[in-house]
Amino acid sequence: MTTIASLHIGELAYISEESLNEIPLKLLEMGCLPGAEVELIQIAPLNDPLYICVNGSHLAIRKETAAKIQIIKAK
Amino acid sequence: MSHKKIINVALIGNPNTGKTSLFNELTGLNQKVGNYPGVTVDKKEGSSKLQKNLKAIITDLPGTYSINPTSLDESIVLKTLLNSKSEKKSDVIVVVADIDNLKRNLLLFSQIKDLEIPTVLAINMADQMERKGITLDIKLLEKELGNDVVLLSVRKEKGIDELKKAIVNTYHSAKAFPLCNVNNRIDPAYFDRLKEINPKYSIYELWLMITHNSFPDTISREEKSALLNFKNNSKNLKKYQHKETIFRYQKINEILKNTYLVDRSKASDLRSILDKIFTHKIFGYILFFAVLLVIFQSIFDWASLPMDLIDAGFANLSSYVDKNLPEGVLTSLISEGIIPGIGGIIIFIPQIAILFLFISLLEETGYMSRVVFLMDKIMRRFGMSGKSVIPLISGTACAIPAVMATRNISGWKERLITILVTPFTTCSARLPVYAIIIALIIPDQKVFGVLNLQGLTLLSLYILGFATAIIAAIILHKTLNVKGTSFFVVEMPDYKLPSFKNVFIDVVEKTKAFIFGAGKIILSISVVLWFLASNGPQSYKDVEKNITENVVHQQLSQHKINKMIASSKLENSYIGIMGKSIEPVIKPLGYDWKIGIALISSFAAREVFVGTLATIYSVESDDEDITTIKQRMASEINPDTGTRRFNFPVGMSLLVFYAFAMQCMATLAIVKRETKSWKWPLIQLFGMGTLAYICSFIVYQILS
Numbered sequence: 001m002t003t004i005a006s007l008h009i010g011e012l013a014y015i016s017e018e019s020l021n022e023i024p025l026k027l028l029e030m031g032c033l034p035g036a037e038v039e040l041i042q043i044a045p046l047n048d049p050l051y052i053c054v055n056g057s058h059l060a061i062r063k064e065t066a067a068k069i070q071i072i073k074a075k
Numbered sequence: 076m077s078h079k080k081i082i083n084v085a086l087i088g089n090p091n092t093g094k095t096s097l098f099n100e101l102t103g104l105n106q107k108v109g110n111y112p113g114v115t116v117d118k119k120e121g122s123s124k125l126q127k128n129l130k131a132i133i134t135d136l137p138g139t140y141s142i143n144p145t146s147l148d149e150s151i152v153l154k155t156l157l158n159s160k161s162e163k164k165s166d167v168i169v170v171v172a173d174i175d176n177l178k179r180n181l182l183l184f185s186q187i188k189d190l191e192i193p194t195v196l197a198i199n200m201a202d203q204m205e206r207k208g209i210t211l212d213i214k215l216l217e218k219e220l221g222n223d224v225v226l227l228s229v230r231k232e233k234g235i236d237e238l239k240k241a242i243v244n245t246y247h248s249a250k251a252f253p254l255c256n257v258n259n260r261i262d263p264a265y266f267d268r269l270k271e272i273n274p275k276y277s278i279y280e281l282w283l284m285i286t287h288n289s290f291p292d293t294i295s296r297e298e299k300s301a302l303l304n305f306k307n308n309s310k311n312l313k314k315y316q317h318k319e320t321i322f323r324y325q326k327i328n329e330i331l332k333n334t335y336l337v338d339r340s341k342a343s344d345l346r347s348i349l350d351k352i353f354t355h356k357i358f359g360y361i362l363f364f365a366v367l368l369v370i371f372q373s374i375f376d377w378a379s380l381p382m383d384l385i386d387a388g389f390a391n392l393s394s395y396v397d398k399n400l401p402e403g404v405l406t407s408l409i410s411e412g413i414i415p416g417i418g419g420i421i422i423f424i425p426q427i428a429i430l431f432l433f434i435s436l437l438e439e440t441g442y443m444s445r446v447v448f449l450m451d452k453i454m455r456r457f458g459m460s461g462k463s464v465i466p467l468i469s470g471t472a473c474a475i476p477a478v479m480a481t482r483n484i485s486g487w488k489e490r491l492i493t494i495l496v497t498p499f500t501t502c503s504a505r506l507p508v509y510a511i512i513i514a515l516i517i518p519d520q521k522v523f524g525v526l527n528l529q530g531l532t533l534l535s536l537y538i539l540g541f542a543t544a545i546i547a548a549i550i551l552h553k554t555l556n557v558k559g560t561s562f563f564v565v566e567m568p569d570y571k572l573p574s575f576k577n578v579f580i581d582v583v584e585k586t587k588a589f590i591f592g593a594g595k596i597i598l599s600i601s602v603v604l605w606f607l608a609s610n611g612p613q614s615y616k617d618v619e620k621n622i623t624e625n626v627v628h629q630q631l632s633q634h635k636i637n638k639m640i641a642s643s644k645l646e647n648s649y650i651g652i653m654g655k656s657i658e659p660v661i662k663p664l665g666y667d668w669k670i671g672i673a674l675i676s677s678f679a680a681r682e683v684f685v686g687t688l689a690t691i692y693s694v695e696s697d698d699e700d701i702t703t704i705k706q707r708m709a710s711e712i713n714p715d716t717g718t719r720r721f722n723f724p725v726g727m728s729l730l731v732f733y734a735f736a737m738q739c740m741a742t743l744a745i746v747k748r749e750t751k752s753w754k755w756p757l758i759q760l761f762g763m764g765t766l767a768y769i770c771s772f773i774v775y776q777i778l779s
Contacts, residue, residue, distance in 0.1 A: 021317060024562055028320045029141040031179045041347075045356040046452040049461070051567060056337075057179055058346075058567040060448045065563070 002073060004052060004066035007040040012074040014038070015054070019070035027065070031055030038071065082246055083164065084123075084131040087152060087187065088171030089180055090138035091441075091568040093199040096229045097171055097238075098135040099580050106584065118151075119584070125239045134165070140179070142186045143316065144287065145562055146485040156190055157280060157291045167246050168194045169238070171227075174201055174209055175569070177335055181327045182320070188222070188254035189279040193245045195223050197238055202228040208338030216334040220254065230574060253279065255326045257319045265309070272301050286312055349570050353445040363446055370433045371471070371537075378425035378503075385425075389418030407609055408602070416601030419680050420594040423473060426503040428586050430472035434465065435581040439573035447565050457545050458552025460484050460563060463493040467544065470500035471537075474742040475593045476585060478749055486561020492551045494749060495759060498742055499544035499735070501537045504681040508733050509536055511685055514705055516726030532730075539734055543766075593741040600679035600740055604650065611648040618643045645691055650675065664732065664768070665725035665775040667713070677738040684733075724778035728771040736767035 007013060015023075017034045032038070032054050041058070042051040048063040088094040098106075102121025119135040136155060137148035144150035158164060168187055172180030177198065187194050204211065217224045223241040227234035258266030258278050269285070270278050284290050285306040290299055306312070353359055393414045400406040437443045443465065451461025462484045469477035477497045484490040501509075513529050520528045622640050631639075645651050654672035661671050669691045676687040688708060711720040737743065743756040750756070 020321075021314060023317075024564075025143060025313075025316050025320065026141070026145050026562060026564060028317060029143065029179075029182055030564065030566070031324075033321065033324055042350060042354050044354065044448050044452060045359070048452045049448060049563065049565075051350070051354065051448060055178065056176055060444070060451070060563075060565040060567055062451070062563045 002071055004038060004040070004050065004061075004069045004071055005063050007038075007050075007071070007073075009040055009043060012037060012039050013071035014074065016070045016072050019068060022068040022070075024065065024068075027059075027061065027069075030059060031057045032059075032069065037074075079128050079130060081130045081132060082125075082166040083134070084167050084169060084242060085134045085136055085155065085165040086169050086171055087136045087183065088138060089140050089173065089176070089183065090566060092138070092171045092173040092176075092180065093227075093229045094138060094171040095135060095581075096574055096577055097169075097197070097199065097227065098133060099576055100229050100232065100235055101131075101133055101239075106580070123239075125243050129243060131242065139183070140566075141183055142283065144289075147482045150287070150289065153283060153287060153289050156187070156192070157283065157289060158293075165192060167242050168192050169242065170194060170196050172196060172198045174198050174204055174211070175207060177211075178324075178327055178331055181331070182323055184220075185254045185323045185327065186279075188220075188252075189257065189277070191251040191253060191277050191279075193249050193251045195225060195238070195241045195245050196220065197225045197227050197234075197241075199227045199229055201226040201234065202231055210336045212334045216330070219330045219334065221250075221252070222254075253277075255323055257322055258282075260322045261315050261318045262311070265311075265315075269305060272305055273298055285309070286316060346569055350445070350567075353442065354448060359445070359449050363449060366437070366442075367468070370430065370468070373433070374426050374429050374472070377429055381425040382422055385418065385422050389414055389421070393418075404609075408605060411609065412602045412605030413598070415686060416598040416605075416679070417594075419601060419683060419686075420590060420597050422682070423503050424586060424590070427472045427476070427589055428582055430469060431476070431582045431585045432578065434469060435578045435585075436573050439571070439578060441568040441570045444565055444567050448567065451563065457548040458489065458492045458555075459496075459548055460486060460489040460493070460561065461565070462563075463489065466493050466497050467500055467541075470497040470502060470544075473502050473504070473589060473593070474498045474500070474739065475745050476589055478742065478745050479588075481749070485563070488555060488557045489561050491557060491750065491755065492548050492555065494746055495551060495755065496544040496547045498737055498739065498759065498763065499540050499547060501540040501734070502681075502739075504739070505536075505733055507682040508677075508684045509533060509730060511705060511708070512721070512726045512729055515709055515721045516723050536730060536734055543735065593745075596741040596744055597680050601683075604676050604679060604683075607650040607653070608645060608648050611644075611652070615644060615647040618647055642691065645672075663775070664771045665728045665779065667720070670729070674732075674738070677733075678740050680741070681733060681738050722779075724775050727778055728775035731774050732767045732771040734767075735763055735770055737763035 002013075003019075004013070004015075015032065015034050015036050015038055020034055023032055036055040038052055038054040040050060041053055044051070044060075049060045050063060050066050051058070051060050052066075053059075086094050086098055098119065098121065101123040106119060106121035121133050121135075123131050123133050125131050134155070136152045139149040139152050142149075142153050142156060144153050155165070156168075170180070170184045170187055172184065184194070184196055198211075203209075211226075213224055213226060223245055225234055225238045225241045227238060229235075266278050266282070269281050273281060276284070281302065284294075285302050288303075290302075353362060393410045396414060397406065397410040400409070434443075437446070446464055447461035449461070450464045454461055454463050463481070466477040466480045469480050474497050477500075478494050481490050481493045481497075484493060510533075513532050517529045517532050522528055522531065619640055622636065622643055626636055626639070646655075650672050651668070653675055654668040657671045657675075658666075658668040661667075661674070666674070669688070672691060673684045673687040676683045708721050709719065712718070713720045713722075737759045743760060746756040746759060747753055
């Protein structure tokens with residue numbers, strides 16, 4: 001399963017429809033929607049949290065949350 | 076008919092949209108912080124003149140991304156909005172949006188619209204449109220939304236008058252209709268059944284009530300249980316919430332497609348350069364600790380002068396009142412209870428204001444979010460959140476604002492642990508105690524040629540405080556069985572220069588909240604302590620007669636006799652009796668009843684320790700400068716051993732006791748308020764008290 005947690009810094013991907021019900025409501029509301037483009041900007045020291053840009057919002061989320069959000073990597 | 080009319084306007088918006096700047100711009104310093112009924116979050120209100128004969132009471136609601144709450148702050152927003160039928164309802168809501176993140180901001184707007192409250196959309200930071208490559212067709216947007224839209228640049232003071240006009244128009248037209256009829260898109264039959272239960276409210280209001288168990292104050296018990304019953308028979312609440320959000324974004328995308336265009340190639344890369352530095356694996360931490368050092372250093376350097384002045388000022392005022400008002404209970408109450416009580420509050424203002432200044436600056440610039448990002452993983456090992464860093468730093472000024480700063484931590488367990496351990500950090504009330512004891516027991520020498528031994532001891536006490544907070548957090552993390560999921564998401568806002576107006580108002584408001592919150596308690600305890608110290612059983616009343624009779628043969632000055640009377644009176648007062656009765660308990664720590672009195676008095680605020688000892692050792696208040704008290708303490712003899720009372724073992728034992736013990740009624744009261752139970756403050760009181768006792772005991776027994 002490819003999730004946001006498996007992205008490399010600078011890599012782009014799209015959030016897939018599959019994990020819709022796994023995405024916490026608050027993240028959905030902040031723009032983390034299926035089909036939205038997501039970029040991993042930075043990983044904090046100790047490999048957690050992750051700093052992402054999705055749908056124009058710059059967010060820091062924990063790895064455990066990121067691991068729930070499935071993605072399709074951009075080619 | 077030209078009577079003055081007042082309407083209620085609420086400001087709502089995402090964090091970092093300049094909502095508070097707008098509030099400050101509209102209201103200036105006409106602000107007050109009150110409380111929302113039944114809850115603990117501060118309510119910021121201010122008044123603003125909209126036009127001739129029309130004034131608005133403006134409420135600044137806490138920043139939120141949605142009206143579905145995940146933290147205490149956010150649940151206030153929902154609660155306020157659901158009370159739309161009450162007398163205090165908002166006549167107009169202004170949704171403050173940020174041009175950069177318009178899509179996300181419109182989600183909140185669409186939710187507000189569905190509550191069917193008259194709304195104005197204010198899009199802020201319009202001055203940055205060109206730089207960011209954004210074009211917006213405002214006329215078309217107004218048409219598509221069916222709503223007034225105003226462009227603002229709050230920092231440049233542009234668009235404020237237009238906003239006021241739009242508020243007035245919206246108030247008069249009072250048009251309110253939903254933007255997204257979400258119910259029709261999800262499960263119409265289900266929502267029809269929901270509406271049937273209570274047709275008084277809109278479908279969206281009922282939906283919010285059942286999904287968040289948040290009800291208007293006016294709802295009856297039967298209505299509430301009917302709704303809860305319906306909720307318990309619903310299976311798909313979560314799924315429907317997801318669908319709702321997706322549908323809202325579809326609608327917003329449709330609307331923005333023709334009205335809002337962004338040319339991303341124009342985006343600046345300042346953010347990415349600064350992010351690379353501030354969140355760097357090594358430099359990020361070095362920078363953060365450098366920032367902390369600057370903050371602490373400034374607190375010491377800048378605050379010491381005003382603190383000394385305040386201290387001396389109140390001591391002088393006290394003795395002035397004492398000498399110039401007619402002798403009596405009232406004068407004594409004023410000069411020994413009220414004035415020192417108020418002085419005990421004012422003395423903290425310099426340190427607290429300086430600390431708030433820094434925190435406010437760090438938050439305004441956007442740097443604080445990067446610190447949260449850097450520290451989250453580390454703090455999580457201790458059962459806390461990256462957001463706990465701010466309370467722990469604030470705790471070095473005062474635990475009270477620090478405990479209040481935990482409200483944006485969404486996980487209850489993380490928040491609770493942060494609240495419980497914050498009082499271990501070295502607050503400014505401990506400093507006077509540390510200062511005098513260190514001066515007594517640690518020689519003023521340099522080690523390694525540069526480091527001052529006394530300064531080093533003080534630094535160790537700071538580190539001891541932080542370390543204990545961390546260890547306590549680990550223990551609580553392992554032992555506390557508290558339910559509640561933690562959810563962490565932090566927006567990383569754009570970096571920007573701080574607005575000095577915002578910073579100034581923020582510092583003033585927070586300092587005021589401290590003075591009036593903690594001040595009441597500190598003052599009332601001072602008065603109680605004054606009563607206990609100036610009243611007593613029969614033996615207290617006989618003191619004057621006995622001493623005068625006993626010393627009649629000795630050649631003593633009246634001054635000396637008065638001092639003896641004062642000292643003996645205190646010994647026989649209620650507080651003296653209390654001190655004596657706890658003496659057996661504190662003797663193993665190296666303390667006598669006089670120190671016992673000082674320990675009890677410290678519950679008003681820890682620094683009262685110094686003043687109490689000064690009174691006990693009958694140092695007159697008019698020469699109450701630190702050297703005299705210090706000299707008097709240094710010459711105090713322990714009758715059992717014939718050596719100095721404040722020797723090294725006793726001093727160390729006291730330092731450890733003050734580092735650990737929870738001697739602050741005001742903090743206990745705030746913790747009670749924030750946790751809504753006496754359980755947690757009592758755990759703090761006894762847990763920290765026991766730890767202090769055991770550690771002081773060990774320290775004293777080993778050293779002596």
